[in-house]
Amino acid sequence: MSGQAQLPAAIASVSTPASASGSNDALAPRFMPQKAVLRILKELRDIERSPDSQFHLHYDEEDVTKDVLALITGSPGTPYAYGLFSFRFTFPSEYPGVCPKVIAETTNNQRTRFNPNIYASGKVCLSILGTWQGQAGENWSSAHGVLSVLISIQSLMCERPYHNEPGFEKQGRHLAGRNVEQDIEAYNRKITHETIRIAVCSRCVPCSYLPSSIVDFGLNCRGYLSNNKYIDRTFEDVATWLFLCYYRRYLDIVATETKLVTAGAPFARMPFEGSGNTMEGRYEYAQLETRLHAIFQALQHETDSWIRQSREGSDQWTEASSLTYGNLKSQFQQIVESKEFDGFMDVALGEGDNPFVWHLTVFGRPATHYEEGVFRVRLVFHPEFPAVRPRVTFQTPFYHVNVSPDGYPYYRPERMDEVRTHLRAVTSFFTTDPDSDPTTHLNKEAAELFFGGRDKRKEYGRHARRCASRSTEYDQD
Numbered sequence: 001m002s003g004q005a006q007l008p009a010a011i012a013s014v015s016t017p018a019s020a021s022g023s024n025d026a027l028a029p030r031f032m033p034q035k036a037v038l039r040i041l042k043e044l045r046d047i048e049r050s051p052d053s054q055f056h057l058h059y060d061e062e063d064v065t066k067d068v069l070a071l072i073t074g075s076p077g078t079p080y081a082y083g084l085f086s087f088r089f090t091f092p093s094e095y096p097g098v099c100p101k102v103i104a105e106t107t108n109n110q111r112t113r114f115n116p117n118i119y120a121s122g123k124v125c126l127s128i129l130g131t132w133q134g135q136a137g138e139n140w141s142s143a144h145g146v147l148s149v150l151i152s153i154q155s156l157m158c159e160r161p162y163h164n165e166p167g168f169e170k171q172g173r174h175l176a177g178r179n180v181e182q183d184i185e186a187y188n189r190k191i192t193h194e195t196i197r198i199a200v201c202s203r204c205v206p207c208s209y210l211p212s213s214i215v216d217f218g219l220n221c222r223g224y225l226s227n228n229k230y231i232d233r234t235f236e237d238v239a240t241w242l243f244l245c246y247y248r249r250y251l252d253i254v255a256t257e258t259k260l261v262t263a264g265a266p267f268a269r270m271p272f273e274g275s276g277n278t279m280e281g282r283y284e285y286a287q288l289e290t291r292l293h294a295i296f297q298a299l300q301h302e303t304d305s306w307i308r309q310s311r312e313g314s315d316q317w318t319e320a321s322s323l324t325y326g327n328l329k330s331q332f333q334q335i336v337e338s339k340e341f342d343g344f345m346d347v348a349l350g351e352g353d354n355p356f357v358w359h360l361t362v363f364g365r366p367a368t369h370y371e372e373g374v375f376r377v378r379l380v381f382h383p384e385f386p387a388v389r390p391r392v393t394f395q396t397p398f399y400h401v402n403v404s405p406d407g408y409p410y411y412r413p414e415r416m417d418e419v420r421t422h423l424r425a426v427t428s429f430f431t432t433d434p435d436s437d438p439t440t441h442l443n444k445e446a447a448e449l450f451f452g453g454r455d456k457r458k459e460y461g462r463h464a465r466r467c468a469s470r471s472t473e474y475d476q477d
Contacts, residue, residue, distance in 0.1 A: 032065045032093045039096055040064045043145045053412075054439050055150050056238045064091065068146070069105070071235045072154055073242065074199070076438040079191035080157040081253060082246040083199030084239050085114070087124070087153065089146065099129050099140035102149060108198045113277050114191065116165040117156050120277050128152050162187045165272050178271065186268040190279055192257055193267075193288070197281075200250060201291045203235075204243045237388050240299060244391075244408045245442055247296050251289065252444060258285045303391045306380050310356035316383040317356065324383045328355035331419045341423060356381045358390075360423065362430060364468050369461050370430050373468030377426055379419075386417035392426070396474050399467040401434030401450050404442035410435075 041064060044057055056071040068089040074080030086105040092098045103122040107113075110120050117125040117132070127134025128149060156164055162184040243250075261283040269278060310317045319325045332349060341347060344365065350357030360377040364370030376395040382388040394407035403409045411425040434441075434450055441447035449460035 032091070032095070036091070036093065036095045037064055040068075040091055040146070043147065044068065047147055047150075054154070054437075055147075056235060058234050069234050070146070070150055071238060072150060072157070073439055074157055074195060075154065076249075076441070078157060078159050079161065079188045080114075080195050080199070081192075082242075082249050082439075083195035084203050084235065084242060085157070085199055086235060087150075088122075089149075096142040096145065099144070100146070100149065102126075102129055102153070106199050106203070108194075108202070112194060112198060112279050113273065114194070114199075114279070115156050115161050116272055118153075124153060126152050126156070160184055160188065161191065162270070165270075183268070183270060187270055189257065189261055189283075190267040190281070192253065193261075193283055193285070194279060194281065196250060196253060196288050196292075197284075200243065200246075201288060201295065204239045204295055241389055243295060244299060244406070245404055245410050247292065247408075248405055249442065249444070250292050254285050254289045254292065261285070303380055306382055306391070307350070307357055310354050311351065322383045324381065324385050325355055328381060328385070328419070329353075332358070335420055335423070338420075340420070341427070345423065345427060347423070356383075358419070360426060362426065364471075365430060368430060369464035370468040371465075373471040375471055379422065389416060390419075390422060392422065396471050397467060398429070399443070399446060399464045400429050401443055401446045402440050403429060408442065410440045410442055 041061065044059060044064070047053055047055055048057055054073040054075070056073075057068060058071075059068040060066050068091070070087045070089060072085045072087065074083035074085065076082070084106070088103045088105055090101040090103075092100070102124050104114070104118050104124055105122065107120050107122055110122065113120040119125070123131060125132040126149070127138040128140050128144060130140060158164070162180075263283055263286065265283050267279060267281050267283075269280075273279065309315070316322050317325070332347070332355060335341070335347060344363055346361040348359045348361075349355055350359065358379040358381075360379070362375045362377060364373035364375070374396070375398055378393055378395050380391045382390075392409055394403055394409065398407065400409075402411070409426070409429060411422075411428070413421040413425050415421050434447070436451070438447075446460060446463070449456045449463070451457075
């Protein structure tokens with residue numbers, strides 16, 4: 001996200017530190033056989049091409065001997081729900097004969113242990129990685145790969161992560177005078193809180209970028225920054241997009257969890273926590289809710305600033321200084337000439353033929369829930385497109401499982417650099433059934449209705465048709 005340009009230089013220029021086990025240069029092999037390089041590249045590209053993947057990658061295609069970073073979205077229904085957790089992969093020269101080294105990066109500067117098997121130091125305990133003793137069939141083999149590891153890590157981030165603690169099955173319901181069931185519940189409660197605090201709020205936008213009025217709510221932003229050695233901006237654009245998508249989901253979690261805990265109460269320490277490998281803190285959901293609102297507001301203001309700068313022709317937003325300007329103009333012309341969307345969607349540039357702002361008018365197709373509806377969708381581009389994805393919003397209220405109540409759609413285009421694939425993704429919301437993957441369900445009520453059985457699905461249809469019939473009532477300016 002381009003907000004980095006508006007951050008104080010002292011923050012914007014800070015680089016990501018070495019991994020928990022030492023410097024990145026020390027971990028990276030000096031030589032890797034071409035066969036291994038090709039194998040790694042194929043694995044990474046296959047993951048990226050998967051439209052259903054909950055994984056996002058960051059790597060240098062020119063040199064995969066450098067570390068590969070992966071972002072995992074926490075699964076709904078778990079205390080990690082919608083959190084954004086990053087992991088660093090380092091590949092040995094013997095790969096795939098030898099497993100990669102994996103370090104957890106989302107650790108609150110090595111102060112927070114998110115799982116019995118994911119330490120505050122960044123160590124990930126998995127038999128597939130050779131960091132935990134498992135059954136013979138669970139150990140690494142050359143048939144495994146990056147996806148196998150990512151799926152294994154995601155399986156640790158489950159509905160009841162306390163069960164990952166070795167020997168849990170032998171503990172019974174009580175351990176040394178403790179009620180294990182109560183510990184399981186308490187462990188989930190604090191993981192949920194820290195997921196919102198660390199894996200969402202602290203990742204998406206640093207406090208210094210939020211509106212100054214946030215200080216009025218008692219958030220010690222200066223202390224927050226001084227206690228962190230770095231700001232992780234590797235997945236900044238992805239995190240921004242996901243935050244806008246999941247904003248309402250985060251608020252739902254805060255509302256639910258607030259009723260389950262006592263404000264200001266300290267986290268319970270688990271039997272397996274200790275020696276700096278813990279999750280310590282207090283429940284402060286009121287402050288987290290304030291941060292969520294402030295981040296969302298800041299990102300909306302940022303989108304508005306993109307539009308304003310593009311209209312004014314500021315700095316990198318002019319035809320003379322931006323290659324993206326010509327690229328977007330050319331793509332617009334090709335799309336218009338192709339007539340691919342004629343009769344279903346009108347496509348226009350912003351005021352003054354501004355190529356950084358696209359206005360779509362989508363007409364609901366016959367025999368669908370949205371028949372006779374007219375919906376406005378806006379795409380706002382940044383000069384760093386496609387490295388920075390466009391901000392896509394439904395300007396007309398649109399009732400759909402995969403579109404948030406704020407109008408942000410969840411989709412992964414076939415090719416980020418081709419605007420045509422973004423437009424196809426938008427049209428798909430009108431012509432195909434909602435995605436069944438719970439990670440893509442941005443409208444909670446719509447998801448419960450559509451996937452709740454025949455009668456509830458009929459109710460979903462009524463909501464969608466009502467949305468279409470009212471679509472022409474809204475201000476279309």
